[in-house]
Amino acid sequence: MLERLPGWLGWARDTEHARRVGILARTPVFAGLPHRLLARLAVQLFEKAYAPGEAVFSEGDPGKGLFVVLDGEIEVVRDMGQGPQRIVTFGPGTAFGELALIDDLPRSASAVATTPTRLLILYRSHFEDLVAGDRVIALVVAKNLLRLLAGYVRAANVTRAKAETAVAPAPTGDASVPPAVR
């Protein structure tokens, strides 16, 4: 890559591109991808600025892409029956909306900018172009996505178990093992 080229070629280097590649490399979905692919992805990303309070997407919207936070903060909220509740907050260098890359289901929550925020947006068609025809890349990304999904499911189990423990009578067995994994 260009970093290894002599210093006199430094004038040709795109610093913004290098910054984007660095951010993508730290994103869990793209962990382990070779630098050349991250560099290709970085060229295809769209950048968009959001003012505080602006919705990135709303619950029920068709999911079309993955978002990476460049600057600012994004809050994910969902209507749980008793009004919108904050689910999670994303800061710089984190990504959200990754499942839109693999299915056509609508968004399960809303994402809102809480501060002036800049996001990088990767659309599914670009992602599909990237993984198409390269089994190794497809495998790496699929493993990353599976890891993320496993994390969500484990966390959901723990949350549910805690909720069940709160409402149900105390279990008679070993109380140190959560019910979900018992």
Add this chain to the structure above:
Amino acid sequence: MSDGSVVPEPAPAPAPPPLSPPARGASPLAWLAVAAAVVGLGFLLRGLVIPIALAALLAYFLNPLAARIQDFGIRRTVSVTTVFAGVGLLVVLLATVVAPRFRAEGTALISNLPSLARTLEIGIDGLQAELVRTYPQTQRFVPKEPRHEGWLFELIEERMGNASELLAHFGLIAFIVALTPIFAFFFLRDGGAIVAYLIDRLRPVHIETTVAVWCEIDRIIGRYLRGLALDALVIGALATVGLWLVGAPYPLLLGAFTTLVNPLPYLGTVLSVGVAAIVSIANGQPIGRVGWIVVVYVIIRILDDLVVAAITIGGSVHMHPMLVMVSILVGEQTLGLLGMVAAVPLVTVVKECARLLLEHRRNLARPHVPTAGRARRIPQYVC
């Protein structure tokens, strides 16, 4: 974030920010004013429409190359300059190697045109007389007065225009050739920045779906148009080599003609074979040579259908044969041969855009399972 798998924190947050975004960006009136300004500017600069359209097309074709160089972390201006330097070098190389031969063939064809036309004329008149002798009822379709010698050459001259018109056309061509690369450079360099600016001006609530649909259209149409151009170039080169191998006259010119008409489905090959056969006969070549020319084009057609088109264009874009024929006829009525060639790609682009937009609308209208319901359906003991 995931669908149905995001994990709520136990404690609810105090007051979430409003979900509806505040209105941002230009008002519809401002967009209308911009559109009116663009139309007005287009009218004032209508003389530049052809070079601008060609430049936009050239920039669109070259964009993947520039993006590939950018992948190495090189600035856009440098990568675009590199692409243009490469293309310029290729053009100079082609001009050095191919242009003299091309010019020689062109000069020979022009100087031989009267005698070639005379040969064809004799053939056509003979065929006509034979037809009338065998089927007298066809007499009413034949001119009563015998045609004078050289009528075909006069007809060709009339269709091609006289020398002064050709000179005027040459001026226009030179103007287009000079301006197109300049416009293309700036389109290629700044096109991405303009798209990024427009995307940033979109209302946040629309951006995800709008740009996703745009990306999909760009992917399908881009692949189709670039594939079509590449396919035509490969087939033209194969035709040139094939015609040269079988000893047909003017292989470079006929190969260039094959490249030009190749985007015409069904008719492209027929036109190419027809013109090559006529030129061969008019040059006094034996009928067996015409047979070889047909064999060359049949082999090229098979190669194109089975290998070249499959690699370059792929099977993502389909058009009904009836629609193809109607497009070609309308294109021919509007702009002649160029209209015929441009009609099918143009109709395909419009059809694919409409298909993608309708598909997107259908997806939006599709009812979805409420989030809470999906969340409850997650099996509890997945681990």
